Amino acid sequence: MSSPSPNKLLNLAQQGLAQQLMYGSPTSTQPPAWTIDLIEEVKALKISSQKVESTLNQLTIKVSDVEIELSGLTKQVNDIETSCKFLHQDVEQHMRDINLLKDEQSNIKKWNADIEKQNFELENLQLDLQTRSMNDNLIFHGIAETPSPLVNNSAPVEDCRALVNELISDKLSIDSTSINLPKVHRLGADRAKKPQPIVAKFGNPDERETIRKKSFDKDVKEKLKTARQGVGVQRPQVNRDARKMFGDLIDGYEQAGKTVRQQERTLYVNGKLTKVYMNNKVIDPPAFMMTVEN
Structure with missing residues (x-):
């Protein structure tokens, strides 16, 4: 109704x-x-x-x-806004912390680079001292080990000086009776499968240079090769290690027609620093070395 x-x-x-x-x-x-x-x-x-x-x-x-x-929703919205403000503050703080960490990381990298540079320079200084101490030395390879008979049950003694003089006289045809050799000793242990090289220190630089140059004569080189012997300049171990590590690279660059030169632990290709031997491995030149080059 x-x-x-x-x-x-x-x-x-x-x-x-x-x-x-x-x-x-x-x-x-x-x-x-x-x-x-x-x-x-x-x-x-x-x-x-x-x-x-x-x-x-x-x-x-x-x-x-x-x-x-609506009142509850308003409260929730206000709570969300408050939470967002706190989150925003947290994000800003995290960003500041990240920036600080980035700055610290950058400083650490710079510090490591400086230490790496200082270590490399110290190693080069040490190598230079070693090289200078070896300037008067020649190293003789392939001389058989012949220890002297036991005397009064003492350990066998090898007359390395006599062995070097014999090689100089026989293979290089140089009178060795008057050559001054203040120090002569064999490297390494006597347990090696092949004879360890003998290092001889020359008292007269001219005599050392005469013997070094003589070893390059064609007939002398043939005699030494036949006897599996050799005469060379003594270099620090790290430089010899670098030479071995650079071997394949040098062959590849030379086959490509490029000019290659090793200077201690560095390798130059066409006059440009290309590789460095550091920490028992071959690496690209560090930034501090490239800065010096430039």
């Missing part, structure tokens, strides 16, 4: 009053029909208003629930 409109109720009331004025008061105790209709319409209007009020109450409750939910 639809709710009566206010105009409809007014019309019913006006019609009832008009009938009462026209015909007078009814003699029957039964209320007029228009009053009954009016009462029914009022009842319907009351019921309708109650429904509207109930609906409004429900909407009010729902609106209140929505407000509560």
Whole structure:
């Protein structure tokens, strides 16, 4: 049943009053029909208003629930914003820490490079001292080890000076009786499968140079090769190790028609520093060496 409109109720009331004025008061105790209709319409209007009020109450409750939910969401959003601020601060702090670490890493790399440079320079100084101490030496290869007989049960002693003089006389055809050899000794242990080389220190640089140059004569080289012997300049061990490590590289560069020169622990190709022997391996030149080259 639809709710009566206010105009409809007014019309019913006006019609009832008009009938009462026209015909007078009814003699029957039964209320007029228009009053009954009016009462029914009022009842319907009351019921309708109650429904509207109930609906409004429900909407009010729902609106209140929505407000509560919005309040909770607002709090969550505020918490998220606060968390984001803290996260942003943490990220900024982490970025500052990372930048500090990068700076420290850069400083450590620079420090390591400086130490590497200093170590290389110290090693070169040591090698230079070793090379200078070997300038008066020649090394003789392939001389058989012949220890002297035991004397009074003492350890056998080898006369290295006599062995070197014999090689100089026999293979180089140089009178060795007057050659001054202050120190002569064999390198390495006597357990090697082949004779260890003998190092001889010359008291006279001219005599050393004469013997060194003589060893390059064609006939002398042939004699030494046949006897599996040789005469050479003594160099520091690290330079000999570098020569071995550079061997394949040198062969490859020379086959490609390039000019190759080894200078102690460095290798130059066409006049440019190309490789360095450091820490028992061949590497590209460190930055500090390239700076010096440039």
